[in-house]
Amino acid sequence: MSADGQIPVKPLDVPIANESRRAFLFGLGAGALVLAVGLPAPRALAQEAKKYGGDGMPGGLKDDPRTFIAIDADGTVTILNHRAEMGQGVRTSVPMIVADELEADFSRVRVRQAPGDQETYGNQNTDGSRSIRHAFAPLRRAGAAARQMLEAAAAAAWAVPASEVRAVNHELVHAKSGKRAGFGAFAEAAAKLPVPEAATLRLKAAKDFRYIGKDGRALVDNDDIVTGKATFGIDVRLDGMLYAVVARPPVYGGRVRTHDAKAALAVPGVVKVVPLDGAPIPSAFLPLGGIAIIAENTWAAIEARRKLAIEWDDGPNAGYDSAAYRATLETAVRAPGKLVRDAGDTYAALERAPNKIAAEYYIPHIAHAPMEAPVATVRITDGACEAWASVQAPEAARTLLAELLKLPKEKVTIHQTLLGGGFGRKSKPDFIGEAALLSKAVDGKPVKVTWTREDDIVNDYFHTVALERIEAGADAKGKPVAWLHRTAAPSIGSLFGPDTKHQRAGELGQGLTDLGFFGVPNLRIENPEAAAHTRIGWFRSVYNIPHAFATQCAVAELAHAAGRDPKDMLLDLIGSPRQVDPSTLAEASNYGEDPKVHTVDTARLRGVVDAVAKASRWGRTLPKGRGLGIAAHRSFATYTAAVVEVEVAADGTLRIPRVDIAIDCGLQINPERVRSQMEGSVIQGISLALLGEIRFAKGRAVQTNFHDYTLTRIDGAPAEIHVHAVNATDASLPLGGVGEPGLPPVPPALLNAIFAATGKRIRTLPVRDQLRGG
Amino acid sequence: MPTINVNGRDHAFEGNPEMPLLWFLRDVAGLTGTKFGCGMALCGACTIHLDGVATRACVTPVAAALTAKVTTIEGLSVDGDHPVQQAWKELNVAQCGYCQAGQIMQAASLLKQKPKPSDADIDATMAGNLCRCGTYTRIRAAIHLAVVKTGGAA
Ligand code: FES
Numbered sequence: 047m048s049a050d051g052q053i054p055v056k057p058l059d060v061p062i063a064n065e066s067r068r069a070f071l072f073g074l075g076a077g078a079l080v081l082a083v084g085l086p087a088p089r090a091l092a093q094e095a096k097k098y099g100g101d102g103m104p105g106g107l108k109d110d111p112r113t114f115i116a117i118d119a120d121g122t123v124t125i126l127n128h129r130a131e132m133g134q135g136v137r138t139s140v141p142m143i144v145a146d147e148l149e150a151d152f153s154r155v156r157v158r159q160a161p162g163d164q165e166t167y168g169n170q171n172t173d174g175s176r177s178i179r180h181a182f183a184p185l186r187r188a189g190a191a192a193r194q195m196l197e198a199a200a201a202a203a204w205a206v207p208a209s210e211v212r213a214v215n216h217e218l219v220h221a222k223s224g225k226r227a228g229f230g231a232f233a234e235a236a237a238k239l240p241v242p243e244a245a246t247l248r249l250k251a252a253k254d255f256r257y258i259g260k261d262g263r264a265l266v267d268n269d270d271i272v273t274g275k276a277t278f279g280i281d282v283r284l285d286g287m288l289y290a291v292v293a294r295p296p297v298y299g300g301r302v303r304t305h306d307a308k309a310a311l312a313v314p315g316v317v318k319v320v321p322l323d324g325a326p327i328p329s330a331f332l333p334l335g336g337i338a339i340i341a342e343n344t345w346a347a348i349e350a351r352r353k354l355a356i357e358w359d360d361g362p363n364a365g366y367d368s369a370a371y372r373a374t375l376e377t378a379v380r381a382p383g384k385l386v387r388d389a390g391d392t393y394a395a396l397e398r399a400p401n402k403i404a405a406e407y408y409i410p411h412i413a414h415a416p417m418e419a420p421v422a423t424v425r426i427t428d429g430a431c432e433a434w435a436s437v438q439a440p441e442a443a444r445t446l447l448a449e450l451l452k453l454p455k456e457k458v459t460i461h462q463t464l465l466g467g468g469f470g471r472k473s474k475p476d477f478i479g480e481a482a483l484l485s486k487a488v489d490g491k492p493v494k495v496t497w498t499r500e501d502d503i504v505n506d507y508f509h510t511v512a513l514e515r516i517e518a519g520a521d522a523k524g525k526p527v528a529w530l531h532r533t534a535a536p537s538i539g540s541l542f543g544p545d546t547k548h549q550r551a552g553e554l555g556q557g558l559t560d561l562g563f564f565g566v567p568n569l570r571i572e573n574p575e576a577a578a579h580t581r582i583g584w585f586r587s588v589y590n591i592p593h594a595f596a597t598q599c600a601v602a603e604l605a606h607a608a609g610r611d612p613k614d615m616l617l618d619l620i621g622s623p624r625q626v627d628p629s630t631l632a633e634a635s636n637y638g639e640d641p642k643v644h645t646v647d648t649a650r651l652r653g654v655v656d657a658v659a660k661a662s663r664w665g666r667t668l669p670k671g672r673g674l675g676i677a678a679h680r681s682f683a684t685y686t687a688a689v690v691e692v693e694v695a696a697d698g699t700l701r702i703p704r705v706d707i708a709i710d711c712g713l714q715i716n717p718e719r720v721r722s723q724m725e726g727s728v729i730q731g732i733s734l735a736l737l738g739e740i741r742f743a744k745g746r747a748v749q750t751n752f753h754d755y756t757l758t759r760i761d762g763a764p765a766e767i768h769v770h771a772v773n774a775t776d777a778s779l780p781l782g783g784v785g786e787p788g789l790p791p792v793p794p795a796l797l798n799a800i801f802a803a804t805g806k807r808i809r810t811l812p813v814r815d816q817l818r819g820g
Numbered sequence: 821m822p823t824i825n826v827n828g829r830d831h832a833f834e835g836n837p838e839m840p841l842l843w844f845l846r847d848v849a850g851l852t853g854t855k856f857g858c859g860m861a862l863c864g865a866c867t868i869h870l871d872g873v874a875t876r877a878c879v880t881p882v883a884a885a886l887t888a889k890v891t892t893i894e895g896l897s898v899d900g901d902h903p904v905q906q907a908w909k910e911l912n913v914a915q916c917g918y919c920q921a922g923q924i925m926q927a928a929s930l931l932k933q934k935p936k937p938s939d940a941d942i943d944a945t946m947a948g949n950l951c952r953c954g955t956y957t958r959i960r961a962a963i964h965l966a967v968v969k970t971g972g973a974a
Pocket residue numbers: 855856857858859860861862863864865866867876877878879
């Protein structure tokens with residue numbers, strides 16, 4: 047325990063409120079006070095206009111320097127990170143941005159994690175590849191404002207014009223008089239000054255960036271991670287804490303019919319058995335219910351759970367069966383569905399086309415399986431609740447806990463720990479809700495709920511299952527003339543609304559209604575119905591996975607049918623360089639971005655194709671059994687393209703000697719983390735293409751742990767991954783996301799490479815043993 | 821009373837000797853650096869050293885550790901400066917970092933047995949350690965760098 051009786055988390059993660067003994071001069075958290083004038087984000091002024099980007103998110107964007115920056119009398123700069131860290135490096139990238147505009151010396155910067163508080167920090171929902179895309183501009187403003195306040199304070203003390211004082215590398219300098227002093231000397235005075243108006247801020251020119259865009263920045267959490275001191279959700283320890291696991295309904299919508307806990311209660315260390323109400327369908331973020339065991343340690347709870355006798359009422363999804371459901375989806379895509387994008391006369395053009403293909407692609411459910419399964423700890427004292435959790439959406443957690451405990455939201459505090467992986471799973475706070483209900487069941491004592499791997503896999507919010515049918519045609523010269531895509535996949539909307547049968551605009555807008563194929567005159571996209579029978583949730587890059595998989599495999603199939611090179615066919619489909627407003631194509635969500643600013647820019651899409659083709663030496667001759675595959679995709683306002691090289695032995699054994707991936711997300715703030723996100727996306731994409739599958743039988747997930755839900759291991763990882771940055775220093779481009787866009791092109795590039803190497807076209811994921819036996 | 825020696829310190833243990841060492845370390849001894857990933861020796865997140873050899877703590881009962889010396893990530897080096905830890909930092913191997921304690925303990929054990937491993941050696945020994953974030957190519961590079969840092973070889 048630490049001195050204040052709290053959890054022994056590293057100081058970096060201690061909530062700011064506990065730091066009262068430090069004399070912060072820019073009062074961190076002061077943004078919540080009345081004097082928080084803040085800086086209105088530019089677009090927030092236009093009340094009537096539709097808001098885009100971070101301004102359009104709940105809570106909007108905040109840029110008050112007093113919220114995000116504290117400077118100690120000794121000059122130590124503390125920067126608040128308000129986004130969830132789950133491996134994307136945001137705890138390193140956020141301070142890079144602020145420290146740069148502040149002119150701080152990075153070695154004197156510390157990072158602290160903000161609690162969940164949307165009103166103070168702005169939107170904190172860490173998904174959708176949004177953190178830097180949205181926070182770059184406001185964080186720059188916060189840093190620049192603080193710098194100007196320091197300059198003004200020094201100028202006043204030295205009785206010189208403010209315009210003559212400059213902050214340079216953690217010092218304030220008056221060149222004329224030769225006066226200089228550290229930040230600490232003027233922090234107190236600066237904090238009393240008004241925050242400068244947005245219009246008066248002097249943001250740095252890109253050429254003057256010290257940290258932004260510079261490669262090789264060490265992760266701020268490196269020391270803690272390599273010594274085991276980093277605090278993830280599962281590592282939280284509180285005085286008097288109890289440990290819980292829950293036996294949840296194995297079928298979505300199921301409930302406990304009867305249970306017998308006698309044997310479980312006899313396990314030494316067991317404190318209490320608590321039945322939890324089952325969740326209605328749709329369950330949204332509600333806990334699934336079941337029978338909870340509360341014990342003195344995790345193992346006792348797990349052992350006792352084994353001894354529970356439970357009879358389940360499986361409810362309406364008891365019949366969910368993956369093989370049968372695939373047949374349902376196949377039937378759906380073989381008939382016309384709801385029209386969602388249309389150009390030309392696709393059916394007639396298909397009829398006439400001399401070269402054509404018709405192909406169906408199946409992408410099964412997958413489970414997120416972050417290495418740290420969901421874990422949360424909750425304590426309730428004096429009508430207030432505190433939660434510690436690895437959560438991507440702290441505000442959603444706050445809302446849920448307030449609802450479950452019938453507390454005002456202000457009485458709920460969410461402390462963000464590091465996340466041992468998220469991938470979208472931890473955007474859903476159901477597991478934190480369980481901890482809250484269980485803490486309440488033991489008079490508010492702290493309770494940590496741990497999900498075992500089995501819990502995590504069996505009761506995931508699964509990535510959707512999808513059947514994608516594409517019919518495409520090329521003319522006698524091999525030019526593409528028609529493209530028909532039917533997509534059938536249960537929508538994430540089914541979590542929130544009953545009878546949801548169609549993908550929502552935001553889902554169809556992940557690579558379909560916004561598809562950057564303008565070189566084909568007839569293009570039609572339809573969305574037949576698909577009902578959900580389990581919890582469907584966001585998985586890294588979401589509907590881009592099935593949409594890009596089908597589209598980019600079909601490109602290579604059409605090329606083959608027309609006797610052309612797949613890269614040339616891809617470029618023909620994309621067409622000549624142009625910028626298209628996606629809202630002119632279909633009802634578009636465009637990842638929340640302004641469709642006139644974040645256009646579908648085919649020059650950039652072509653650019654990543656060209657870059658990756660060049661780097662991989664596309665078209666080179668390869669020995670027998672080797673092949674190259676290519677794919678490109680726009681997602682989260684970023685453009686990526688991948689070339690995968692495979693080697694398939696006579697017995698079907700597959701090896702991946704090399705992967706090249708190009709990314710154009712505009713200006714790269716932290717190139718080192720962009721690279722690592724691309725490497726991770728490549729490996730996760732390979733893993734899901736080759737191995738990833740959750741099947742359902744009798745309503746239940748068949749796979750339960752890493753022996754049957756297998757993932758790529760180091761011996762299956764590519765020998766080399768090369769990441770190629772495109773437009774990485776062009777600050778004039780609208781920023782794109784980084785965490786997710788690397789994934790979508792990888793599975794189709796891999797399957798196209800397998801075809802090139804073997805002549806075998808695999809349309810059902812995962813590949814698994816489909817290469818064996820010729 | 822039985823004791824378990826962890827990182828050179830004796831811890832008293834009164835509970836059920838069948839308790840997996842993982843849960844003793846995390847819940848009883850408060851050493852949370854060793855992670856839970858699967859509980860079935862499938863992922864390597866819980867890798868510790870038992871008398872210097874990489875072992876999965878999730879399937880090792882406390883009873884098996886009573887006569888052995890247990891080393892966890894917290895005890896791998898005094899200042900976090902084991903060559904493997906240094907190499908991991910230098911190459912920014914971690915993404916979320918959750919698997920990395922196990923990866924580092926496995927890699928340190930590998931280098932003890934094979935001071936100059938090839939990529940094939942690395943793949944064979946490290947294949948028990950899952951990383952969902954996909955840091956494998958950097959893990960390979962970092963192990964080679966740790967060899968250099970150990971001084972003997974390149
Ligand atoms: S937790 Fe021990 S190997 Fe996975």
